Amino acid sequence: MTKSVVVVGGGLVGLASALILSDRGAEVTIIDANELGSGAARGNAGFMCTTLLEPLAAPGAVKSALTSLNDPTRALRVHARALPGMIGWGMHFARSATQKRYVAGRVALAKLNLRHSEALDLLGSLGADITLGPELVVPFKDPAIAEHYLSTLAPMADYGVAIPTGLLDGDELRRMVPALSDEIRAGYVASGDHSIDPRVFVDSMIAALRERKVTIVEHAQVTSVGRSERRVNSITTTKGTFTFDEVVISAGAGSRPLGKLFDLRIAVVPGQGYNVGLPVSEGLTHPVIFEEAHAVATPFADRIRLGGTMEFDGLEPRFDPRRVEAILTSMRKFINLDFDAHFGTWSGSRPMSPDGLPLMGRPRQYDNLVIAAGHGMFGLSLTPTSALAIAELVLEGASSIDLTDFDPDRFRISKLVGAGR
Numbered sequence: 395m396t397k398s399v400v401v402v403g404g405g406l407v408g409l410a411s412a413l414i415l416s417d418r419g420a421e422v423t424i425i426d427a428n429e430l431g432s433g434a435a436r437g438n439a440g441f442m443c444t445t446l447l448e449p450l451a452a453p454g455a456v457k458s459a460l461t462s463l464n465d466p467t468r469a470l471r472v473h474a475r476a477l478p479g480m481i482g483w484g485m486h487f488a489r490s491a492t493q494k495r496y497v498a499g500r501v502a503l504a505k506l507n508l509r510h511s512e513a514l515d516l517l518g519s520l521g522a523d524i525t526l527g528p529e530l531v532v533p534f535k536d537p538a539i540a541e542h543y544l545s546t547l548a549p550m551a552d553y554g555v556a557i558p559t560g561l562l563d564g565d566e567l568r569r570m571v572p573a574l575s576d577e578i579r580a581g582y583v584a585s586g587d588h589s590i591d592p593r594v595f596v597d598s599m600i601a602a603l604r605e606r607k608v609t610i611v612e613h614a615q616v617t618s619v620g621r622s623e624r625r626v627n628s629i630t631t632t633k634g635t636f637t638f639d640e641v642v643i644s645a646g647a648g649s650r651p652l653g654k655l656f657d658l659r660i661a662v663v664p665g666q667g668y669n670v671g672l673p674v675s676e677g678l679t680h681p682v683i684f685e686e687a688h689a690v691a692t693p694f695a696d697r698i699r700l701g702g703t704m705e706f707d708g709l710e711p712r713f714d715p716r717r718v719e720a721i722l723t724s725m726r727k728f729i730n731l732d733f734d735a736h737f738g739t740w741s742g743s744r745p746m747s748p749d750g751l752p753l754m755g756r757p758r759q760y761d762n763l764v765i766a767a768g769h770g771m772f773g774l775s776l777t778p779t780s781a782l783a784i785a786e787l788v789l790e791g792a793s794s795i796d797l798t799d800f801d802p803d804r805f806r807i808s809k810l811v812g813a814g815r
């Protein structure tokens with residue numbers, strides 16, 4: 395029997411899930427509060443990763459976040475006005491930021507992405523443009539820091555992650571990426587990670603969905619939800635009321651306020667990031683991430699996109715042009731590009747969960763609702779496998795990808811008891 399599915403939120407995860415659902419025979423409607431592909435879907439840095447996946451909640455992250463309250467220049471920045479809305483979230487974050495839990499988070503992300511290329515190819519076969527760019531290069535000024543970062547990757551080989559073959563020196567890196575500055579002295583190639591232009595990826599998924607005659611409802615605000623017992627029966631929006639067999643919540647950084655209408659506590663807060671364009675340069679042959687500056691540069695056909703910063707500023711983060719200046723300034727020592735010709739600043743929010751893992755699955759209140767949120771810093775990279783898992787869960791009742799680590803109910807207050815274990 396054909397299942398009708400409403401997907402609320404047509405960003406990366408919602409679009410890809412809708413595509414697979416539609417291919418597998420579901421009658422799909424996508425509802426978005428804005429245009430499809432809003433949120434962080436198009437403006438991200440375009441790193442399609444299997445190697446560098448990691449949670450934000452790492453040892454030292456809490457101290458770094460607290461220090462930033464008085465230091466607006468830091469790449470990780472928490473605003474005082476955001477704190478009241480982040481108390482429960484922050485407690486779970488602090489609990490996750492131990493070495494043991496950080497490593498466990500890394501392993502969970504690696505396992506989720508084990509079938510990445512299969513799932514990406516599936517999206518490609520359904521009309522998504524999955525053209526990948528060159529491998530990701532990770533250059534450092536300080537060889538000791540490079541060595542440290544590389545050593546943290548090594549254990550991930552046990553989980554099927556492609557590990558860099560070893561450290562390269564500055565000259566070797568500059569032969570690969572001529573734009574790197576003379577201050578770069580060590581680094582490596584993350585061979586499991588490539589760039590993709592997220593604008594092209596998103597637009598191609600939207601075109602494929604339109605071709606399939608999926609119902610698309612844009613600029614529609616959800617105003618109320620009809621429920622009975624363990625089912626959601628209808629969703630009323632500013633563009634009409636919709637009924638369905640199953641509903642998927644994939645509203646990215648907007649998932650928490652949306653969840654409240656369903657009486658759900660979705661533990662996601664916006665983590666704002668920025669990008670800015672530079673003219674293309676022959677010297678930037680690969681996407682690069684500067685871990686020491688917490689900033690990235692990705693070459694696309696029409697521009698280089700510089701990106702970075704993680705800013706917690708409440709549910710509706712303000713755009714702060716000083717953050718863009720900070721990205722430009724921090725990168726000058728690392729790479730020779732035409733910084734003065736920068737253009738097109740953008741900001742958007744990552745849907746941040748406390749432990750850096752997505753929330754995916756059926757919350758215990760409902761039998762016909764699936765949450766697909768909290769994809770954080772790596773939602774582009776996790777989209778193909780997440781979409782496959784979500785489509786299977788909706789249509790078959792279970793996913794062939796183990797979703798135990800992504801239980802959307804894992805952030806109950808009661809779970810804070812026994813913190814540190």
Ligand SMILES: Cc1cc2nc3c(=O)[nH]c(=O)nc-3n(C[C@H](O)[C@H](O)[C@H](O)COP(=O)(O)OP(=O)(O)OC[C@H]3O[C@@H](n4cnc5c(N)ncnc54)[C@H](O)[C@@H]3O)c2cc1C
Binds near residue numbers: 407666745772
């Ligand atoms: C600066 C920056 C750089 C990044 N770089 C990378 C990267 O290089 N690699 C990587 O893997 N990830 C990256 N990310 C993260 C990635 O972009 C996100 O994790 C991903 O976009 C999340 O996908 P999503 O579908 O959950 O949300 P989004 O893609 O943000 O889409 C959410 C959608 O839901 C809609 N919506 C919101 N609220 C509602 C509502 N109430 N009702 C209906 N619709 C709603 C929005 O309009 C939007 O269309 C980056 C993010 C940022 C901000």
